[in-house]
Amino acid sequence: xxxxxxxxxxxxxxxxxxxxxxxxxQSPAQxxxxxxxxxxxxxxxxxxxxxxxxxxTVVVPPITKNxxxxxxVVERPLTLNDRNYLEARWTITPMEKWLSMTKxxxxxxxxxxxxxxDCVLVKPGNESDRDWKAQVHEVRAAxxxxxxxxxxxxxxxxxxxxxxxxxxxxxxRFELVPGNKMDIIDALTVxxxxxxxxxxxxxxxxxxxxPAPGDHYWRQTYNYYTNVLxxxxxxxxxxxxxxxxxxxxxxxxxxxxxxxxxxxxxxNAIESKQRNGSxxxxxxxxxxxxxxxxxIEYAVDDDGTCAEDETTKAEVLAPESGAPELxxxxxxxxxxxxxxxxxxxxxxxxx
Numbered sequence: 162x163x164x165x166x167x168x169x170x171x172x173x174x175x176x177x178x179x180x181x182x183x184x185x186x187q188s189p190a191q192x193x194x195x196x197x198x199x200x201x202x203x204x205x206x207x208x209x210x211x212x213x214x215x216x217x218t219v220v221v222p223p224i225t226k227n228x229x230x231x232x233x234v235v236e237r238p239l240t241l242n243d244r245n246y247l248e249a250r251w252t253i254t255p256m257e258k259w260l261s262m263t264k265x266x267x268x269x270x271x272x273x274x275x276x277x278x279d280c281v282l283v284k285p286g287n288e289s290d291r292d293w294k295a296q297v298h299e300v301r302a303a304x305x306x307x308x309x310x311x312x313x314x315x316x317x318x319x320x321x322x323x324x325x326x327x328x329x330x331x332x333x334r335f336e337l338v339p340g341n342k343m344d345i346i347d348a349l350t351v352x353x354x355x356x357x358x359x360x361x362x363x364x365x366x367x368x369x370x371x372p373a374p375g376d377h378y379w380r381q382t383y384n385y386y387t388n389v390l391x392x393x394x395x396x397x398x399x400x401x402x403x404x405x406x407x408x409x410x411x412x413x414x415x416x417x418x419x420x421x422x423x424x425x426x427x428x429n430a431i432e433s434k435q436r437n438g439s440x441x442x443x444x445x446x447x448x449x450x451x452x453x454x455x456x457i458e459y460a461v462d463d464d465g466t467c468a469e470d471e472t473t474k475a476e477v478l479a480p481e482s483g484a485p486e487l488x489x490x491x492x493x494x495x496x497x498x499x500x501x502x503x504x505x506x507x508x509x510x511x512x
Contacts, residue, residue, distance in 0.1 A: 298311050315338070362405075426487070
């Protein structure tokens with residue numbers, strides 16, 4: 162969805178964001194416009210606001226030998242949660258008008274103050290859509306009625322271009338994918354703060370935790386310049402990433418130590434039981450997983466642990482303590498049996 166369609170308040174109905182803009186929020190060492198120049202700028206902003214399309218447009222210039230030397234082209238790394246995640250290159254049209262506004266460290270909408278670097282919710286262009294997510298990188302204002310934000314977007318995985326989406330998907334319910342697509346939005350479109358944390362999926366320490374329930378998080382980025390998703394750690398025999406909302410189990414054999422998808426373990430059990438060619442169907446329900454000290458993830462209101470075909474159902478049971486087991490159900494008779502689970506690579510039993 163094109164985010165340059167973000168609704169903007171009509172110029173004749175602009176309300177104040179705050180009663181005034183405190184001087185301590187301003188970035189230092191800025192030249193001041195004369196009163197007449199400021200009035201001309203505000204008049205231009207109001208006239209531009211009445212036209213179709215955005216007031217300011219972010220342009221990504223092509224990489225050329227002279228791109229860096231051009232005074233209007235900015236190149237800078239993007240940072241989120243104290244991590245540089247992508248390079249950004251941009252210019253703004255009209256740059257002269259953008260730079261003539263005063264630069265600020267903070268802005269306030271209603272009773273909520275936001276700072277540069279914060280993540281925010283943004284009102285969508287269509288009221289039926291859920292809020293968009295963005296990170297604020299720069300705040301500029303002509304006065305308290307005309308405040309604009311330079312931001313990048315935190316994509317919901319299903320909003321990524323179709324050519325880079327994974328099938329089956331491996332992103333969690335609250336997972337976001339930061340990108341380097343940049344826009345200028347009106348501060349009045351901000352709909353509240355957004356907490357976003359970084360999840361280091363490669364941290365296998367016993368004290369490592371998944372993001373708290375309901376927290377938005379990121380582990381992967383999307384480069385709009387190259388149309389490339391950053392790589393993730395591949396696990397299991399299937400060589401696919403971890404799905405954060407589904408169970409994975411670690412082989413305790415020190416010579417192996419691979420993480421295994423519970424869904425792959427269940428499907429392997431079905432395939433072992435049904436060598437006549439019947440295909441397994443992976444369960445579609447979703448539950449949440451929590452890391453446990455013994456290397457096992459215990460499923461809580463989660464799934465990704467079941468596979469079944471017409472005659473047999475296999476479910477991976479991952480208790481808080483003790484070895485994981487397979488619960489095999491004969492769907493015709495209802496008979497249930499439990500079996501130990503072999504590692505899909507080294508074949509040793511998981512314990």
